[in-house]
Amino acid sequence: MKLNELKIGESGIIKKIYAKEPLKSKLLSMGFARGEKVKVLKHTLAKNTFDVDINGVNVALREEEAKEIKVERKNNERN
Amino acid sequence: MKEIKIALVGQPNVGKSHLINSISGATLHVGNFSGVTVEKKEVEFERNGYNLKLIDLPGTYSLHPYTPEEKVTKDFLLNEEYDLILNVIDSNQIEKNLIFSFQVADLNKPMVIAFNMYDEYSRGGGEIDTDKFFKLINIMAQNVSAKEKFGLEELFNKVIKTYEGKNTPRVYYSEIIEEEIENVKEKIKEVKFDKRFTAIRLLEEDEDIYKLVHEKPWYIDLVSQLQESKKVIRNEYDNDDVKEIFFEERLALSKGIVTQIAKKAKKETLSEKIDKILIHPILGLPIFLFVMWAIFQLTFDVGAIPANYIGAGFSAFGEWVGGLLPNGLVKESLVNGVIPAVGAVVMFLPNILILFLGINLLEQTGYMARAAYVMDGVLKKFGLQGRAFIPLVSGFGCSVPAYMAARTLKNPKDRLITMLVIGFMSCGARLPIYILLVSAFFAPAIQGDVMFAIYIGGALTGLIVAKILRVVLFKGEPEPFVMELPKYRFPRLKAILFDLWVKTKMFLKKAGTFIAISAFTIWFLSSFPRENIVKEYSVKIEQVKSVDKKAALEEEMNQKILENSYIAHIGKAIEPIFRPLDLGWREDVSLLAGLAAKETVVSTMAVLYGAGNADETSKSLIEKIRNAMPFTAAVAMIIIVMFYSPCVAAMSTFYAEVPQMVWKIFYTIYPNVFAYIAAFIAVSLIKIFS
Numbered sequence: 001m002k003l004n005e006l007k008i009g010e011s012g013i014i015k016k017i018y019a020k021e022p023l024k025s026k027l028l029s030m031g032f033a034r035g036e037k038v039k040v041l042k043h044t045l046a047k048n049t050f051d052v053d054i055n056g057v058n059v060a061l062r063e064e065e066a067k068e069i070k071v072e073r074k075n076n077e078r079n
Numbered sequence: 080m081k082e083i084k085i086a087l088v089g090q091p092n093v094g095k096s097h098l099i100n101s102i103s104g105a106t107l108h109v110g111n112f113s114g115v116t117v118e119k120k121e122v123e124f125e126r127n128g129y130n131l132k133l134i135d136l137p138g139t140y141s142l143h144p145y146t147p148e149e150k151v152t153k154d155f156l157l158n159e160e161y162d163l164i165l166n167v168i169d170s171n172q173i174e175k176n177l178i179f180s181f182q183v184a185d186l187n188k189p190m191v192i193a194f195n196m197y198d199e200y201s202r203g204g205g206e207i208d209t210d211k212f213f214k215l216i217n218i219m220a221q222n223v224s225a226k227e228k229f230g231l232e233e234l235f236n237k238v239i240k241t242y243e244g245k246n247t248p249r250v251y252y253s254e255i256i257e258e259e260i261e262n263v264k265e266k267i268k269e270v271k272f273d274k275r276f277t278a279i280r281l282l283e284e285d286e287d288i289y290k291l292v293h294e295k296p297w298y299i300d301l302v303s304q305l306q307e308s309k310k311v312i313r314n315e316y317d318n319d320d321v322k323e324i325f326f327e328e329r330l331a332l333s334k335g336i337v338t339q340i341a342k343k344a345k346k347e348t349l350s351e352k353i354d355k356i357l358i359h360p361i362l363g364l365p366i367f368l369f370v371m372w373a374i375f376q377l378t379f380d381v382g383a384i385p386a387n388y389i390g391a392g393f394s395a396f397g398e399w400v401g402g403l404l405p406n407g408l409v410k411e412s413l414v415n416g417v418i419p420a421v422g423a424v425v426m427f428l429p430n431i432l433i434l435f436l437g438i439n440l441l442e443q444t445g446y447m448a449r450a451a452y453v454m455d456g457v458l459k460k461f462g463l464q465g466r467a468f469i470p471l472v473s474g475f476g477c478s479v480p481a482y483m484a485a486r487t488l489k490n491p492k493d494r495l496i497t498m499l500v501i502g503f504m505s506c507g508a509r510l511p512i513y514i515l516l517v518s519a520f521f522a523p524a525i526q527g528d529v530m531f532a533i534y535i536g537g538a539l540t541g542l543i544v545a546k547i548l549r550v551v552l553f554k555g556e557p558e559p560f561v562m563e564l565p566k567y568r569f570p571r572l573k574a575i576l577f578d579l580w581v582k583t584k585m586f587l588k589k590a591g592t593f594i595a596i597s598a599f600t601i602w603f604l605s606s607f608p609r610e611n612i613v614k615e616y617s618v619k620i621e622q623v624k625s626v627d628k629k630a631a632l633e634e635e636m637n638q639k640i641l642e643n644s645y646i647a648h649i650g651k652a653i654e655p656i657f658r659p660l661d662l663g664w665r666e667d668v669s670l671l672a673g674l675a676a677k678e679t680v681v682s683t684m685a686v687l688y689g690a691g692n693a694d695e696t697s698k699s700l701i702e703k704i705r706n707a708m709p710f711t712a713a714v715a716m717i718i719i720v721m722f723y724s725p726c727v728a729a730m731s732t733f734y735a736e737v738p739q740m741v742w743k744i745f746y747t748i749y750p751n752v753f754a755y756i757a758a759f760i761a762v763s764l765i766k767i768f769s
């Protein structure tokens with residue numbers, strides 16, 4: 001599944017970054033790397049923009065960018 | 080004295096600026112990086128017999144630059160002369176920050192790291208063992224707090240030690256990668272960078288470095304090795320993207336080191352709690368609009384209180400000067416020209432300061448980034464992205480830094496669109512004009528709302544124009560939106576006050592020099608030629624007896640002088656152009672003067688409406704224009720000021736930022752055409768409906 005399919009409060013482990021350069025480097029430098037845990041903190045009403053936590057860093061990104069990140073949902077995750 | 084030239088680098092928001100401001104005994108120079116308008120701050124100070132010179136480079140996430148500003152940092156690190164790199168890190172985000180540090184460490188230059196925000200980090204129970212850090216990768220580091228000013232002197236000691244010992248980092252990647260780096264390195268003969276660094280960057284597919292070796296005679300030899308090495312790495316990591324492999328490599332290294340040197344702090348939860356409300360899916364947008372509305376209300380209402388006193392102060396000052404000086408041209412130019420004009424501008428300083436304070440607070444507390452998040456959806460509809468929000472809001476303060484802030488936009492189209500509409504965000508210098516006209520022509524109860532409407536109207540128009548530009552001239556997708564939301568922080572009172580003080584000083588300096596001179600010029604142009612008129616009237620005035628009649632004649636004379644003055648000739652020459660907007664020549668001239676600086680619009684009005692002649696019986700500028708201008712003219716003037724070209728300073732910034740001639744010309748013309756048409760439509764509508 002993709003990052004934009006996670007619900008608020010859900011976490012996932014990043015499996016792959018589909019994005020092309022230079023966006024890919026940008027995402028990587030913000031900490032979106034394979035194996036990292038990412039949690040959806042919030043999204044706007046229309047799910048256009050997401051606010052996620054990646055390794056303690058708060059990052060806002062759009063649905064288009066979130067779609068470029070493949071994740072695997074983590075179940076019964078607290079915190 | 081020996082100078083150590085230090086490049087100061089770090090990811091955005093790690094506290095570099097704060098650190099620079101916290102160095103005691105330092106002098107600050109502000110300039111530009113050559114060829115670009117990115118602000119370059121340099122601080123110099125002495126320690127242990129050395130002259131330390133810090134050059135603050137733009138905040139950067141990675142040496143694979145994404146924005147033009149990040150490119151500035153990379154170019155500097157690669158091509159400029161410096162002795163040492165000082166890398167500032169946010170202790171709360173060591174892992175992410177170190178990825179960048181390792182890229183920089185590859186340069187193999189003497190390097191020191193400052194773990195900043197250590198106050199916050201240690202309060203949360205965190206600890207960093209810098210000795211161990213040094214043992215692991217041979218980079219001296221110091222825990223510091225720019226805010227509470229500890230660790231800084233120790234940091235500079237380490238800088239000097241590193242410099243004296245020519246101590247360079249020893250950051251090594253995993254064996255397979257190191258082996259290939261070694262293989263590539265062997266093929267590199269002479270190159271201006273460190274060979275290992277060159278090899279790493281080539282493996283990472285860095286275009287800049289690639290171009291450099293492309294011309295070398297040993298290139299053929301190198302390229303086959305490079306292909307070979309990349310293949311080995313790709314196979315080993317089962318990933319086609321070597322750049323990504325290096326990122327992951329550095330992240331893994333970073334995590335490994337962090338577990339060895341750091342005890343993690345408790346997670347800060349305050350930001351998350353505040354965000355629950357401030358960027359709430361439904362409430363977020365209304366809250367944002369309310370915040371902006373509140374800022375403009377305060378700007379208008381609270382600012383008006385001291386403004387009246389300042390106005391009164393200047394009138395009193397004018398009278399006092401008038402009483403002091405002998406009659407003559409000097410007195411006349413001061414009392415009727417310069418003093419009231421400067422007063423009319425300075426009166427609005429409180430309003431401007433409040434507006435700046437508001438924008439400053441948005442920025443400093445971290446709310447600005449949230450607003451970008453909240454607004455992203457809206458901006459997207461207009462073909463922009465959330466990040467464009469920051470230059471746009473800065474535009475309410477001043478267009479010059481706003482044009483510069485647009486550099487955080489990567490995509491040239493996005494940047495150009497944003498820059499073309501920044502002028503529609505009314506800057507602080509236009510505030511006095513609005514206040515003057517709104518106070519004169521609208522009922523007190525709704526003045527605050529009218530002001531807000533002017534600003535929102537300008538902003539909305541800007542967005543619509545952005546959309547049109549996007550559809551008509553710049554087809555294509557807006558750039559991706561990925562942006563860090565920094566923690567909420569309590570604003571630094573001292574820094575904010577200092578900032579306001581600097582703004583005040585600059586404003587007063589401008590008022591005392593530029594505005595005063597232009598007021599004098601306008602006064603001169605509006606008072607001459609007059610010999611014949613004066614002759615004619617002095618005879619008449621002699622003849623009448625009553626004081627009232629004398630005064631009336633004098634008034635008539637002044638009016639006649641003005642009507643015949645040089646400036647009236649200029650004004651009347653352009654009057655036909657503006658007549659459809661119901662504007663008189665005084666307004667026309669004021670608007671033209673506003674191209675030099677928006678403050679001069681009000682000061683010119685003050686001179687041309689003879690505010691200086693005000694004694695107790697005659698009226699203030701507000702009342703004078705209320706009587707002289709029709710309502711339609713006031714509306715037309717407001718609209719023109721909202722949209723026409725900004726001041727010369729802003730225009731030259733735009734010219735410096737945008738290389739293409741076509742866009743320079745477009746930018747110079749279209750706002751004025753737009754302003755004229757908009758004003759004409761508004762005036763026509765008012766006439767139809769009243």
Ligand SMILES: Nc1nc2c(ncn2[C@@H]2O[C@H](COP(=O)(O)OP(=O)(O)O)[C@@H](O)[C@H]2O)c(=O)[nH]1
Pocket residue numbers: 089090091092093094095096097098138195196197198199223224225226227443568571
């Ligand atoms: N608690 C704490 N806050 C800091 C420290 N240094 C900077 N800050 C805050 O961090 C934010 C970003 O700092 P700034 O200097 O603008 O970062 P820059 O982007 O690196 O120049 C500001 O709100 C600062 O007040 C520090 O040592 N401790």
